[in-house]
Amino acid sequence: CNIFPFTTPYLVAPFLETIMLDYSASTTINASPETIWQILTDAPHYTDWEPTVIRIEGTIAPGEKIKVFSKLSPDRAFPVTVSEFVPGQKMVWSSGMPLGLFKGVRTFTLTPQNGAVHVKIREVFSGILLPLIGRTIPDMTEPFQQFVQGLKQHAEAQEQQ
Template sequence: MRAFATSIDISAPPDRVWQVLTDAPTLAGGGFGILRIDGSIAQGQTFRLWSEVAPKRAFALTVVTMEAPRLMVWTSGMPFGLFRGTRRFNLSAHGSQTRFDMRETFTGPLAPLFGRAIPDLQPSFDTFAAALKRHAEGAHA
């Protein structure tokens, strides 16, 4: 199973971080490594996302879990679970800060085959976390 993860401490309450994390226009225009999002980030919704990592490919993502302001899960993949990506966002309060954790795992019978074609997503995960921190703390530059 191939996976990528990042974590960061953010000097803002979970509600504020959640507000940024679920705002599609901010994610698409705020240095998150996301070029465009069509649709809304809401429970049960499917939206399309274009990333800087693969700018010519739209990823159809479904929000399968949304427990504000602590947990959100997006999934994407092939029918019958042949290949699935699951991205999990966790927010936990620690005093006046929020611990943000993001992890994506790739599973299914075809994961070994497709996993080799997935580029190193670690830099884009770290970019996403840093942008979330900047926006949630109020420094957008």
């Protein structure tokens, strides 16, 4: 029997919201949102421009489940669901454990800006198991920089063809 039935949500919930890892990178790309979107959703060709991806299995489309294989952890697949999909604007890949014990949310945003597009990738890991699981997550700072630079070079080259 819980003597203080109302203390748990008020004490634990705010604490859980502060347990997170947050990585991001952004760049401005001189290409159309359509060109960038086509590249971001073309799973078989990620290896043409994204240096940390070994392969992506599945179709990058609304509600689809895909598996990402990365050089950062080559022995395992990262299953994600395309949980949000607004063509030319925003895409979200989500993964995690039941009950929010651990969650990873990767967001891609495209914002038109003076004839170019500002692209941002952000991943937030959260959940009560993050202190344990977080030790196995590599620092994503450099890989995210490589991601946006590879995307920029590939999109701008395609735009000039």
